[in-house]
Amino acid sequence: MNISQEKKDNLNAVIKININAEDYQARVDKAIKDQAKKAQIPGFRKGMVPPSHVKRMYGKSILVDEINNLLSDTLNNYLNEEKLEVLGQPLPQVDDSKTYNWDFADNFEFTYEVGLAPEFTLDFSSQDKLSNYKISVDDETLASRISNLRRSYGKMTNPDVSADGDVLYAELKQLSPDGSVFEDGISNTASVRLDQVKDEAIKASLIGLKKDDVVEFDVQKAFDNDAARVAALLKIEEAEAADLKSKFQLTVKNVNRLEESDLDQAFFDKIFGEGEVTTEEEFRTKITEELEGMMVQDADQKLQREMYTYVLDKVNFELPDEFLKRWLKATNEKLSDEELEGGYADFAKNLKWTLIGNKIVTDNDIKIEYTDVVNIAKARIDQQFRMYSPQPISEEQLDQYAVQFLQDKENANRIFEEAKSLKVFEHLKSVFTLDEKPITFDEFSKLPQE
Structure with missing residues (x-):
């Protein structure tokens, strides 16, 4: 067996491995004998299959496996012995001009590309x-964290009148340009969080509402043309939400408020x-x-x-x-x-x-x-x-x-x-x-x- 390395430059090299019949014959013979001991072939008792019969039936596939195993072992050992630090894994080069008979007497040549790790020095000091x-x-920051914790462990209430930070459970119905409810238009019952409404004027119009109050609601302006949020609110596709121009009638079904937990022992x-x-x-x-x-x-x-x-x-x-x-x-x-x-x-x-x-x-x-x-x-x-x-x-x-x-x-x-x-x-x-x-x-x- 012969292994050689040709450096193309400081970062790339080619490794050639030449394998002769004597390099792999003993491995192949052993593999065939091991297979014969384990093989279950009609006409033969288990463990009594002649190695020659196994060689005729499976010899080439066993040869290929053993050549691959030998290649892997040889390449890994070479990289370790030569202390070559490679990046990634060696890539086999395919040479279509080489053909093999796989007749247990071939000499093989395999070529691998390898990427080499660069050499470099480190120079760090107190000057860095x-x-x-x-x-x-x-x-x-402290007040915000405490407030978030109190809300997380707070309780839901239903006040009579909405305030900033509340959630309106409301029915939304699409309006025609003349302000009437659009028959067969978009409608959905959903929760409108006031803290997510971007337009301050619209948010103000939603504060002070009671159950069954009705207001006109510009959903696009309210959420700053956020198509994903509008689509989720109305249960429509995002593409449809992006093109939506209509205003909506908002009817309050309930006012929900998350009250902060008391700063007591239970909390x-x-x-x-x-x-x-x-x-x-x-x-x-x-x-x-x-x-x-x-x-x-x-x-x-x-x-x-x-x-x-x-x-x-x-x-x-x-x-x-x-x-x-x-x-x-x-x-x-x-x-x-x-x-x-x-x-x-x-x-x-x-x-x-x-x-x-x-x-x-x-x-x-x-x-x-x-x-x-x-x-x-x-x-x-x-x-x-x-x-x-x-x-x-x-x-x-x-x-x-x-x-x-x-x-x-x-x-x-x-x-x-x-x-x-x-x-x-x-x-x-x-x-x-x-x-x-x-x-x-x-x-x-x-x-x-x-």
Whole structure:
């Protein structure tokens, strides 16, 4: 067997593998004998089928399988021994001029294209500077969070007269240009949320209404020509909603109001568990701590996004783009040329970040421990549960859920990559100069987030 490598340039190479009959004969003979022991062929007892009979019947398919296995083993061993860092997977080159008899005596030549990872250096120091935002919880943000919680645990009432923030359960009927109800026109009974009405004059006309009151309602103007919202309200197709010009008659069937929950012990127990919070002051302190934790995460995510962009801009190297595009097409049969061109830039960015991250990990002997992976899995599961209930689940339950979650190989790989990425960010934070910038939540929310 002979293996050779020809470098086309620093990022592309061709590997040729020549296989002679003596390289594969022993493997094929063994595979035929193993098949003979297991074969169930009419006229022969199990395990007593002559290998020669198996060779006549299945020899060529066994030969093809063993050549493929030998190729795979040989190529992988060569890449490891030569310490070649390849991107994607080797792509076989098809040579229609070569034909084989598959008669157990052929010599074979196989050629593979490979894309090579680029060589590059890293030069990060305290001279690299980024902003690290320290977000403060202002009174408005705290009040909004408390109000949302009180509404989430509030109760529905039916006041006599509508007010801002109420929901009108109403019958809507399409009007003709002369203002009369359009016979066989669009009609539907639906909930109209006043907080979603964009036009202030129309919103004002819906405030102060009682059951059975009737008003004219310009649905397009009310929702600023939002075809999706109009279609949902009237139960019509979005295309029809976009072209709709008619006004509607709105008849109030009921006024619904979500009253905020009282700041009492029952409310505190629902949010934090029985007896955990007993006063309004303790409640506000807990909510402030929760918001501060969320804002630390928001600030850290922004720092990570800016660090990602900064690092990619600073570390310049090329990729074997044409090879990678062919590889993506070869491994994704349904990928169109348009989709490939549209998505390749993001793919290349993520690949560059992976290569940079791997080098940071290797150069600095950074370890990703199993506990790192488990802790991230637990954090993600805890976040999911908190979307439905503010009460945390027990540590024991989190451990059980995390173990189950990580038994899925795809989940485990994804969380491992996340753990590695976080380690890379933590390393960069320790090297970069991070200028702390105090900022209010409102100011922070107006910053570009990409």
